[in-house]
Amino acid sequence: MKAIIIEDEEIIAKVLLNKIKKVAPDIDVVTILPSLKTARKWFGENAEPDLLFMDIQLSDGVSFDIFNDFNLKCPVIFTTAYDEFAIRAFKVNGVDYLLKPVIDQDLAEAINKCRKLLEKNELPFRDMTSLIQSLTNPDSAARYKEKFIVNVRNQWMPVNAKDIACFCKEIVNYIYLLNGERYAVDFVTLEEIEDVLDPKQFYRANRQYIINVDAIHTVKPVENSKLIIKLKEPNHKLEIDMSRVKSPEFKKWLDR
Helix, strand or coil: CEEEEECCCHHHHHHHHHHHHHHCCCCEEEEEECCHHHHHHHHHHCCCCCEEEECCEECCEEHHHHHHHCCCCCCEEEEECCCCCHHHHHHCCEEEEEECCCCHHHHHHHHHHHHHHHHHCCCCCCCHHHHHHHHHCCCCCCCCCCEEEEEECCEEEEEEHHHEEEEECCCCCEEEECCCCEEECCCCCHHHHHHCCCCCCEEECCCCEEEEHHHEEEEEECHHHCEEEEECCCCCCCEEEECCCCHHHHHHHHCC
8 A cells, every 4th residue: 555644744644654664564665855846846747656654734734625626536534733723624525634643542543544545445524514513513423621620638529621831740739720729630541531531622742741821931942952941820830841843743733
């Protein structure tokens, strides 16, 4: 199976390429295209691949525009930091829509969906009525968690998710509120918390922290493209490291 990647961040493209090699070593990624311009040129000179891995927000526009120029039939796996494009993604051959950072298991499942479609020689999902209902109806769509329960002097206290500055995994796990209050909470992994948070509002900075965009005061680049994120007062003493690999994706998430 031949595939191409359309992604404008070089580091993120390489990470995705390595993940594809890991979960589907038989896929031959023939090229990585960093912009709409290069994608248009490539599709104008080459036959379409079996599979497309495509970021949505590119440096020179939105990748959906490619489908206005070329009648592509191949399935597409969208990888993006934003979830507001989901409905448009499925209108243009979208088989799956993976939010960054892409998880290996989700990627593998998306690729398997594509394999089944290609084996059956079917076009991707086109039933927009049920898709739109699942994405917009609060009774049928997954909703992000709005409140968390903390224990205060042997009493339960609800805390609004929007008031949480960050989640911190230590020997004892904590949430820090925007007002500086800190509470111990019961959760096993940050992955569990990340799954129920709005990805527009919260970002997984590293293995220890998930941060609220409204809590960020400054972001300082340091050596090796590493970032130091400093939170607003009264949580200003918290300085959170972020790796070089995640820096481009985080910058795109923050700059919207």
